[in-house]
Amino acid sequence: MRENLGLVFFFLKVLYLRQRLGREKMERRRAPRYSSEELCKFEVHANIEDLAFNGFVFDISEVGVGLIGPINDEHKIALGSHLKGYIQSPDRSNRILFEGTIVRKDFITYEDQDYLILGINFSVRIPMPGYITKLAISIDKAFF
Numbered sequence: 686m687r688e689n690l691g692l693v694f695f696f697l698k699v700l701y702l703r704q705r706l707g708r709e710k711m712e713r714r715r716a717p718r719y720s721s722e723e724l725c726k727f728e729v730h731a732n733i734e735d736l737a738f739n740g741f742v743f744d745i746s747e748v749g750v751g752l753i754g755p756i757n758d759e760h761k762i763a764l765g766s767h768l769k770g771y772i773q774s775p776d777r778s779n780r781i782l783f784e785g786t787i788v789r790k791d792f793i794t795y796e797d798q799d800y801l802i803l804g805i806n807f808s809v810r811i812p813m814p815g816y817i818t819k820l821a822i823s824i825d826k827a828f829f
Contacts, residue, residue, distance in 0.1 A: 751803070
């Protein structure tokens with residue numbers, strides 16, 4: 686099952702973008718965002734005050750990251766909340782530390798399972814390492 690999570694989350698990304706595009710125009714981006722089936726396998730571990738969030742990368746850029754994970758205590762997660770965490774490659778050989786603020790909170794359902802999507806704005810710009818950009822496609826170009 687774990688090896689299929691990347692494909693599932695990438696598929697959810699496409700569904701989410703299609704729903705969003707029907708409701709609003711793409712907002713202006715400060716940096717290109719990237720996503721791929723392989724990037725969706727990167728784990729995210731973050732602490733939001735006293736709450737732990739464990740999920741996966743939804744999309745990523747130098748200025749922020751989209752996270753997706755199971756819905757646990759979502760009522761305790763508020764827009765504007767500060768969090769700290771890390772993004773870890775599937776083979777656990779690479780880790781990116783980050784701090785940021787929650788700027789988006791959405792929900793999506795796929796096959797009767799609900800997921801929480803969080804948009805995080807990094808506190809400082811984080812240059813994308815080569816191992817990320819090699820695995821990624823720019824979603825700004827691919828989906829828009």
